[in-house]
Amino acid sequence: MARTTRRRTVAPRSEPIKRQAIVIVHGQGEQRPMGTIRDFVHALWQDNPQLDTPEEAYPRPRPIWIVPDDKSGLYELQRITTPEHNGRRTDFFELYYADLLNATPMRNLWRWIRRLLWIDPAQVPKHMRWPWVVFWLLTVLAVMSTLAAVLALPQVLDTHWYDRFVSPDAWRGHAISITALALILLPKFFSPLSFIKRIPRFLLMLVITIGILDSFSWNGHVANLMLLGTLAYLAATLLLPYFGDAASYLSAQTETVQSRQGVRNRGLALLKALHEDPEYDRIVVVAHSLGSVLAYDLLHILWREVGPTKDNPPGPDALAAFSALDDFVSNAPSQAWNSGRIAQYQALQWKVYEALRLQKGPAGSETQSGWKISDLVTLGSPLSSAEFLVTDGSADFARMKTERVLPTAPPQAYDETRGTIYPDPQKGPVAHHAAVFSVVRWTNLFDRIDSPLFLLGDAISGPLSGADRFGPGISDRKVEITWGRLGWRLFTHNFYWTDTSPADEPPADHITAFRDAVGLERSAP
Secondary structure (H helix, E strand, O other): OOOOOOOOOOOOOOOOOOEEEEEEEOOOOOOOOOOOHHHHHHHHHHOOHHHOOOOOOOOOOOOOEEEEOOOOOOOOOEEEEOOOEOOEEEEEEEEOOHHHHOOOOHHHHHHHHHHHHHOOHHHOOHHHHHHHHHHHHHHHHHHHHHHHHHHOHHHHHHOOHHHHHHOHHHHHHHHHHHHHHHHHHHHHHOHHHHHHHHOOHHHHHHHHHHHHHHHOOOOHHHHHHHHHHHHHHHHHHHHHHHHHHHHHHHOOOOOOHHHHHHHHHHHHHHHHHHHHOOOOOEEEEEEEOHHHHHHHHHHHHHHHHHOOOOOOOOOHHHHHHHHHHHHHHHOOOOOOOOHHHHHHHHHHHHHHHHHHHOOEOOOOOOOEOOOOEEEEEEEOOHHHHHHHHOOOOHHHHHHHHHOOOOOOOOOOOOOOOOOOEEEEOOOEEEEOOOOHHHOOEEEEEEOOOOOOOOOEOOOOOOOOOEOOOOEOOOEEEEOOOOEOOOOEOEOOOOOOOOOOOOOOOOOOHHHHHHHHHHOOOOOOO
């Protein structure tokens, strides 16, 4: 049945954005409070040529102030604020949650790993098949190495390793290892030797490994123990800190409910505090990696609590803007949209945001009761593999979108005849509970390479737009990040906000795309 719509004109009423908040949501891992936000501020404000004006006299980097923050609920965090620029001030906040996921029990991690290992191969997305295969191979290798070490334990204990270590045949290996170790340590203590740092660290570690093996005459037991030690080191420094956070947040189990609730409560407290502060006209959420999953959940929850639903009905201007957006969606095919159609959709989203942010509270009150979050910017988001990481396969993923458990852009229609807005018997026309992306413009930056060489680029990231993902109204921006003196493309997951172009050259393309997505001085679609 065709959806019946009636086109309305949005009232041309607007006020300038005088103050805005940028909320940075960090990714997984052992993050340090305020360790990520400074780099974001540098990229978006302090060294952003897009903000330059002919009469500007600001030095580089542009000045900032770091002031106490009473909205985050953590004394470890502070707010970074900018001077007024072109009539607008910007405050940067960090949503820090690493401490709440720090104590990940091994059983949570093992349960999550076991789920990934035993998932039906048909349910593994095409772009995740090579990483999944490598994950399986490393698991098998770890099991075989452990078994070999256990079986060889009697022989290892019976060998006179000290005699081998001090024998003349071991001197060459010692010399190789000591030389490589010196090349690592000397630049640290003698600054004139800093040029040695140009030698890649992993290359020197490989030389040390070769030296140790040569010292012990390339003994197979030593090689196996070194392999096992390397795998254990990677598990302790990478698997538990990084994937442990993912296991604690992405996996809804009895043991993870409390940590998930704590993370969301902290995030909601910050967003609500900003939303209720009358000084702020606009809020932008920028989320990296696992933080993008958290930000997605928070926006959905916040919309249900303070959005223009039946507990906070939209005003006439907002209803007109919603109507125009519903008309556009109903007349557009639900498959892939081109960049022009996405731009049209985001322009209509901005008009809904403008109408809602200017919506006042009860008669005689100057309190704003509308919605202030205009944009969500995701960087390296694992939501591109949601059917693999979040839900139980593609069928479950599609069902949860249809049932409005997972919000999409544009939102799922209320029913066959109504879109975002439906008539509530008591409150009149209101937005449904999963319509957050009728207002919030979603821009996603990714650097994925779909090939067996998945370590090139960012294998965690990927596109989010499309009817088979989170809806055609998301602006996906594929970037190609290179870093280092040699222009590496190896694992670019943590470089979305880092300008990797050489000095005295224009900003890297991914930095320009990032700045465009946030739009510090955006005042129109």
